[in-house]
Each structure stands twice: as C-alpha cells, then as structure tokens.
Amino acid sequence: MGQMIKVGMADLKVCKAPDNLTTIGLGSCIGIAMYDPVTKVTGLAHIMLPDSTAIRANSNIAKFADTGIKKLLDDMIKAGASKTRIKAKIAGGAKMFDVGTSNLINVGERNAIASKETLRKLGIKLIAEDTGKNFGRTVEIYSENGDFLIKAVGRESYKI
Amino acid sequence: MGDTLSLEEINQKYPDVLREIGNIGAGNATTAIANMLNLRMNMSVPDVQFIPVEEIGSAIGAEESLVVGIMLGVEADIQGSMMFLLDMPSAHRLVNKLMMRDPEYDADFDEMDLSAIKEIGNIIAGAYLNALSGMTNLTITPTVPSVAIDMAASILSVPAIEFGMTSDSALFIKTEIDDEVGIKGYYILMPEGDSYQKILSSLGLPV
Numbered sequence: 001m002g003q004m005i006k007v008g009m010a011d012l013k014v015c016k017a018p019d020n021l022t023t024i025g026l027g028s029c030i031g032i033a034m035y036d037p038v039t040k041v042t043g044l045a046h047i048m049l050p051d052s053t054a055i056r057a058n059s060n061i062a063k064f065a066d067t068g069i070k071k072l073l074d075d076m077i078k079a080g081a082s083k084t085r086i087k088a089k090i091a092g093g094a095k096m097f098d099v100g101t102s103n104l105i106n107v108g109e110r111n112a113i114a115s116k117e118t119l120r121k122l123g124i125k126l127i128a129e130d131t132g133k134n135f136g137r138t139v140e141i142y143s144e145n146g147d148f149l150i151k152a153v154g155r156e157s158y159k160i
Numbered sequence: 161m162g163d164t165l166s167l168e169e170i171n172q173k174y175p176d177v178l179r180e181i182g183n184i185g186a187g188n189a190t191t192a193i194a195n196m197l198n199l200r201m202n203m204s205v206p207d208v209q210f211i212p213v214e215e216i217g218s219a220i221g222a223e224e225s226l227v228v229g230i231m232l233g234v235e236a237d238i239q240g241s242m243m244f245l246l247d248m249p250s251a252h253r254l255v256n257k258l259m260m261r262d263p264e265y266d267a268d269f270d271e272m273d274l275s276a277i278k279e280i281g282n283i284i285a286g287a288y289l290n291a292l293s294g295m296t297n298l299t300i301t302p303t304v305p306s307v308a309i310d311m312a313a314s315i316l317s318v319p320a321i322e323f324g325m326t327s328d329s330a331l332f333i334k335t336e337i338d339d340e341v342g343i344k345g346y347y348i349l350m351p352e353g354d355s356y357q358k359i360l361s362s363l364g365l366p367v
Contacts, residue, residue: 009215009317009320010214010324011214024217024311025217025310025311026313026317027313027314027318029320029321048213048317048321048324049325056326060328096308096310096314096318097231098306099231099232099233099303099306107321134308136313136315137314138224153226
C-alpha cells in the first residue's frame with residue numbers, strides 16, 4: 001500500500017506507484033496532475049497565479065502556471081517519465097466569492113486558461129478537466145491508473 | 161513604490177500600530193455584533209501575522225474544516241478586502257440568534273439565512289472600516305459582501321492569491337472573538353498595493 005503524499009499551496013511533487021499525491025482545498029488555484037501510464041511516474045502541482053512574468057514576487061516557481069508546470073514536467077522526466085506518454089488532468093480555478101477587487105477578477109478562470117496554454121506549449125495532452133464554478137476541491141491523483149479523484153463539500157466524490 | 165517600506169519592513173517596524181488598527185477596527189465591529197444580538201462578546205488581542213502565502217490555507221485551523229467566509233472589497237482611498245470567518249457551529253449560532261430560533265437548530269442554511277449572514281457581514285465591515293476611517297481620516301467604503309461556505313483552505317486561497325501577486329508573504333491583522341455561547345470568528349484585513357503605506361502615513365508615521 002503506497003503513501004498519500006501531500007502537496008501544499010504553491011508547491012509541486014513527483015512520486016512513483018504505489019505512492020499517490022494529494023492537494024487540499026483548491027479554491028481559485030489549479031491542481032495540475034500529470035502521469036506516465038507506463039513508468040507510473042506521477043506529478044502534482046498546486047499553482048496560484050497564471051503568469052510569473054507579470055509579477056515581481058516570482059521566486060517560487062511552483063506558484064505560477066507557466067513556471068510550475070514546466071518544472072513539474074522536468075522533474076517527472078528526471079524521475080523516468082517519458083514526455084510523449086505523459087497525460088495531464090486539471091481541477092480547480094473556482095470563483096469562491098462573488099466579489100472581487102480589481103486584482104481578483106476571474107483569477108480562477110485565468111489560472112485555468114494559463115494552465116491549459118502552458119500544457120499545450122509543452123506538448124502535453126490534457127485529457128480531463130474540472131474547473132470553474134464556485135466551490136473548493138480537494139484532489140488525489142493515483143499513480144497506478146491515473147485516476148484523478150475530486151472531493152468537494154456537500155457533493156459525492158467523482159473521478160475524472 | 162520602490163523606496164517605500166515593504167510589508168516585511170512594515171511588520172518589523174510597526175507591529176504595535178498594526179495591532180492597534182486591529183484593536184480599534186475589530187473592537188468596533190464586535191460591539192456592533194454584540195449590540196445587534198444582545199450578547200456579551202470578548203475579543204482577543206489582535207495577532208499580526210506575517211506568513212508565507214503557502215501557509216495561509218491553514219492560518220485559522222485545519223485546511224479541510226468547513227468555514228463560512230464573508231468577503232467584501234474595500235475601496236476609495238485604500239484598496240483591498242476584508243474577510244470575516246466563522247466556523248460552522250458559530251455561524252449557526254449567530255444566525256439562530258438573529259432569526260430568533262432554537263440555538264441548537266443546525267439545518268443547512270437557506271436563502272434567508274445566507275442573507276442574514278451577509279447582513280452580519282455588512283454590519284461588521286461597516287463598523288470595522290468606520291473605525292479605521294475615523295482613525296486615519298481616509299475615506300474607506302466597503303462593497304456589497306459575498307458569502308461562501310467551504311473548506312478553509314479554499315476560502316483562504318482568495319487572500320493568498322491577492323497577497324501572492326505582490327509578495328511571497330501576507331500581512332494579516334487577525335482578531336478572534338468569542339462569547340459565552342461559543343461564537344468564534346476571525347476578522348482579517350487585507351489591504352493591497354500601497355494601502356498599508358497609506359494607512360501608516362495618514363497616521364503620521366514615516367513609510
């Protein structure tokens with residue numbers, strides 16, 4: 001039985017089966033899960049913002065979609081994954097409050113768009129997504145089969 | 161910006177001033193709730209926290225614990241937002257008190273309950289920001305509040321992102337309240353951009 005390894009906010013981690021990865025309480029942030037079905041090398045990033053080039057405080061590369069996803073891919077390849085086999089699934093990007101100071105308008109949606117754009121640029125196939133709406137999500141990615149389990153308050157858990 | 165103080169420097173240089181802002185703002189807000197509900201409420205000494213954005217999700221307790229968040233934008237002379245957070249039992253007690261229901265009633269919130277929660281948010285934010293405005297002579301107006309009931313980490317991702325845009329850490333002025341029947345809540349004031357600097361300079365402090 002593998003371990004469930006926790007990925008924090010603005011954080012990313014890579015593991016191999018039988019271990020699995022989780023991140024708790026994605027709000028407007030995005031969880032990007034990637035896995036290689038052959039080597040079962042799996043990665044999960046929890047990004048907060050779309051674009052590292054738009055912001056001065058950009059030293060933590062796991063905070064941004066553009067730099068975080070790139071780093072996750074590099075780490076997975078180092079751990080033995082093959083780029084051509086890696087598939088991605090994403091979740092999160094909610095609009096938690098129906099109010100926003102100018103800065104926060106649609107940051108969830110912008111995070112989702114930036115994540116998809118980065119995956120496309122890197123040539124990683126996005127095979128499933130559950131983004132937007134107005135609720136928080138806890139996600140778990142299973143290395144054995146690439147199942148991406150999404151848990152939300154007051155809803156049945158579901159797999160994508 | 162550039163030569164003005166960073167959040168970290170503000171935190172190091174003026175912790176007492178920040179605590180006093182929390183004291184006056186939250187004091188006024190707590191009195192407003194206590195009067196509205198006819199309760200006696202206590203308030204903690206405000207806790208000024210300079211925390212890495214990565215840790216905000218657990219700033220008020222377990223990341224997956226269910227909380228009620230009321231959020232408002234703050235506009236005019238300063239920009240930012242403020243949040244009032246309640247754990248679920250507290251939110252139920254507050255709403256029951258306001259709706260004059262049995263204190264043990266804990267069915268899911270309906271539309272009426274949610275608008276009661278929003279109204280509590282309005283009163284609290286108005287009282288908090290009025291106090292801040294009176295102290296600084298700045299015009300500070302709240303926007304219409306929005307309510308979310310969800311995991312603490314998801315709700316707190318909103319301020320995390322807001323601070324994350326300009327900094328690797330957040331400066332929270334957190335004040336806890338409680339009362340004899342166990343209503344527990346947190347106020348978090350989140351000025352953005354150069355609003356902290358504006359507040360401090362309006363108090364005559366060099367930034």
